[in-house]
Amino acid sequence: MARFGKLLSRPVVISGAVVLTLLVGFGLYWFQPWKLVVDETVNESLPSAAPTAEPSPGTGTDQDSGDQDASATPAPPAEPRTLVSGELISHEHTTTGSVRVVETADGNRILRLENLDTSNGPDLHVWITDAPVIEGRGGWHVFDDGEYVNLGKLKGNKGSQNYELPDTVDLEQLTSVSIWCKRFAVSFGAAELKQA
Template sequence: MGRVWSALVRPWVIGVLAVAVAGAGFGLYWFQPWKLWQDETVREALPGDAARPPAAAPPSGASATPAPAGPESLASGELISHEHTTSGTVKLLRLADGSHVVRLERLDTSNGPDLRVLLTDAPVKEGRAGWHVFDDGAHVSLGKLKGNKGSQNYAVPGNVDVSRFSSVSIWCDRFDVSFGAARLAPV
């Protein structure tokens, strides 16, 4: 009886162990818990400052209108915390060439899997009421979050009408939750 029992238990134990190892591997991939202890700091310059071409001289007899000194700030807001403690400033900028950029300044949030910067039309709500609203209406992903700390720039696609959007969210696409968000108020 001992041999029969041992022959039956061994495959069962091996099967349970294989399922447990596969489950642990999937859980580690899906949740990526190590990111909670890994900070990525990004320090990008304000767009347009270094790459601005020198101004051309006006034709003779024409009055010179000075070019803007830098990017024009159209709207801004302070980030509030949602799923994770989040702080910093968000600015919507228009560059000299007419393109738009969302700039995050002094960002400080948790790292996480599949974080993105969303430009949205959703209202910014405090507390749990604001955690899941940013992908419900119109929204544009400006790309993966470059780092969970620092200052960084995100180009807005040229075909996007920025006047249709009123907020920015640091969005975890894997779990459909906002880490933090800011209402964009015209400046």
């Protein structure tokens, strides 16, 4: 009888260990707790247009051949123009930094996070949305209620980084930005975008 009890208990122990291992593995995958202590810093420079050739003073183009004078010097690239901007506020996690949308000389629009400092976390994305930016817990979950455009995964939880804005984004309709955790449907931080 005792031998039968030992045989019965061995499969129970093994199956219990397997279930526990699966639960721990799933918990580590889902919550990724190491991200609470590991920062990812990304510092990208603000994109600018390529320099354009500009004739040196006192020179010009050859009227007969149409060739430009060899002494032409490149003009400095045009600075990007800020269209809208805002300051990040904290939601689920303490978040600081600023957001602005700039237009480069070649017409591209870039959403730029500057001096971002937030917590790292699983499945963080940058969203531009039509939701209002509300302080406190009331603002944590509003960004997936209406229209939003996912600009991609957050490149790093610290630093300055650029995200291309699709041509379809209307800055009069989409007036806020959220650092959005897709896994838990919560905003880490957000900014209202206002005309520059």
